[in-house]
Amino acid sequence: MGRIVAITNLKGGIGKTTTVVNVSAGLALKGAQVLLVDVDAQGNLAMALGLKPRRTLYDVLVDGKRPEDCLVNARPNLDLLAANESLLTAQPELARRPDWARVLEQALRPVRSKYDFILIDCGGSLTVLNLNALTAASDVVVPTTVEPFSIKGLEMLVKQIIQLKGSTSSLRAIVPTMYDPRTRQSVALLEQLQAQYGAQVTPPIRVNVRLSESSAQGKTIYEFDPRSRGALDYAVLVETLSTLWNFKPPAAPLSAPSPNGAQAPVASPEVHPLTPAPLRSAASASTPAPVVAGAGSILSSTCPICGGPLQRATVAGYRVAYCDHCRYRQQELVSGPRR
Known part of the structure; x- marks a missing residue:
């Protein structure tokens, strides 16, 4: 239902x-x-x-x-x-x-x-x-x-x-x-x-x-x-x-x-604008890899506030990293100016 x-x-x-x-x-x-x-x-x-x-x-x-x-x-x-x-x-x-x-x-x-x-x-x-x-x-x-x-x-x-x-x-x-x-x-x-x-x-x-x-x-x-x-x-x-x-x-x-x-x-095909990016496999969890965003900048994989893992999403022209625990959020525009 x-x-x-x-x-x-x-x-x-x-x-x-x-x-x-x-x-x-x-x-x-x-x-x-x-x-x-x-x-x-x-x-x-x-x-x-x-x-x-x-x-x-x-x-x-x-x-x-x-x-x-x-x-x-x-x-x-x-x-x-x-x-x-x-x-x-x-x-x-x-x-x-x-x-x-x-x-x-x-x-x-x-x-x-x-x-x-x-x-x-x-x-x-x-x-x-x-x-x-x-x-x-x-x-x-x-x-x-x-x-x-x-x-x-x-x-x-x-x-x-x-x-x-x-x-x-x-x-x-x-x-x-x-x-x-x-x-x-x-x-x-x-x-x-x-x-x-x-x-x-x-x-x-x-x-x-x-x-x-x-x-x-x-x-x-x-x-x-x-x-x-x-x-x-x-x-x-x-x-x-x-x-x-x-x-x-x-x-x-x-x-x-x-x-x-x-x-x-x-x-x-693996990433939808309103779907979280695939999480890293358990084998690679010990060596977190950064998410490369627009203009060569980097979204980190761990929260700088509480140290917890960041959730990731590709959203309507953005790559986003956000923390469910402390509400930290960081985003990078893939291309083009922000309005």
């Missing part, structure tokens, strides 16, 4: 939809079958993917349509069950049902086995459908900006998860978004998050205007600007979540799209 992941926060404007779009696109590029479900009446998912679906989640929940008849193919391996303002009228009706908290879970049941991941984009409040999403979810991912009010909202959400599900075991990841390492407040609040939630805090998504520009153009960041910091950060997040969920990509995943929408060839 597909893993149902609710991506939620009680605060709006913190990068939920951007995270849903680019995490799902990254998983699809790795070869996963992914379904996106929008439970927010603003319908931002369809706009961020450049789509105008004819049927929406309203047709499934209220009119009783089959979910497979209301899906639209957004990208290879990536389907969408969209939303629009009609959900505003649907929620009072759903609230009158005796099984109101499990309406969404029951609606997704016929298609769940067809997908590796079902990602639900939640709105910025505890609506009936957001509670449905949390009830249906096996995993909860919480994007949060590195700001005081957002972190306070995170604490409230954790309490709601405990009240609804009995524990925080479903809270898999907290994703710091709009992180600006140049400001003391961002650095201090990120350290506070890491101290409070430990390994649940993923590597942060840095401030990058290309992320908002890509959504405005109806493209994923990998399509719009695969060399941007936003593409790099979300690709690393995809790797982090894939490891967390123990997702094993198929033998021949999709190549990353070029900015003009075409599928760009992968430089090596």
